[in-house]
Amino acid sequence: MSTFDAVPEKLAPKFTSTTASASNMRSTGKRVFVYDSVAAAQFVGAFFFLIGSCGFAWMSFCDTPSDWNKDLNVPVDDKGEIFKRVGLNDWLLALRIGAGTWIAGCVPYLWPPLKMYLPSKSGSGSDEKMSWNDHAGAFLQTAGMVAWAIGSAYAFRASVEKDGSSETDVGYLIGSSCLLVDALVQMYCSHMATVESDERKSMYGDLAAGVFYVVAGALSLTCCDNAALLGLFQFGNCCWVVGSVFSFTRPCLALYPRGEDALLEKKASSYGSV
Secondary structure, eight states: OOOOOOTTSSSSSSSSSHHHTTTOOOOOSSSSOOHHHHHHHHHHHHHHHHHHHHHHHHHHHOOOOOTTGGGGBBBOOOOHHHHHHHOOOOOHHHHHHHHHHHHHHHHHHTHHHHHHHOOOOOSSSGGGOOOOOHHHHHHHHHHHHHHHHHHHTTTOOOHHHHSSSHHHHHHHHHHHHHHHHHHHHHHSSSSSTSSSSHHHHHHHHHHHHHHHHHHHHHHHHHHTTTTTHHHHHHHHHHHHHHHHHTTTTTHHHHHHHBTTTHHHHHHHOSSSOO
8 A cells, every 4th residue: 555755763654654663774684573553554454455355356257157258349338237237146245245345444544644643652743743745645545545435335335236336436446546646655755765675665565556456446447337348347356456465565564574673673662553
């Protein structure tokens, strides 16, 4: 998912609490486990996103008949109807499983931006040392999760089987776009040549996740109304899976930083794990 640039060590950034605080840590040595509430929340959220993305991929492939190619040139205006015509009888169940777990993933991902604005243990507000891109990242992250959650909620409407899920697709595309813009902003504001190795890998992981999420949202929204675009629709839904895998990059690197002094540096921070 999207990220913040490295900020002062005592500040808990949206996506980089452990990684940024250990930016001066040695780049050699074995990786050790360091618990951090931000990284843990990201890991839990990424896990739910991965499960949900599998539901979206299942939705596009389940019960597809072998004679689909016979009807490739027939456009279908109603999104719900296209699934009925090709025998995707379980598509609604798959969509709702994916949407339900997607909401579950959005909840822990709201913790990192929230933590940024909590007062530090010293009693001062953490936002005093935040740069403009930190505030922009918090806004984009929160907006992305809210858009995803609202879009997912529309999948549980009683009329979704008849009317289709265009509102869900719109919400997912908006949320994905917010995360991609966030990743681009943070990379633009960072001096990549001087960023610590794990943080640089995390930024690339965030960017890759954002790209695949946007591709998935765009193809899901534009390709399902035309039977000739089934292949692109299926590819787009598989992109949710790929993006979710990339979203594990940052929390895994933050929970397992390189260097045996990671624990000491973590304990030295006055704004450690909650």
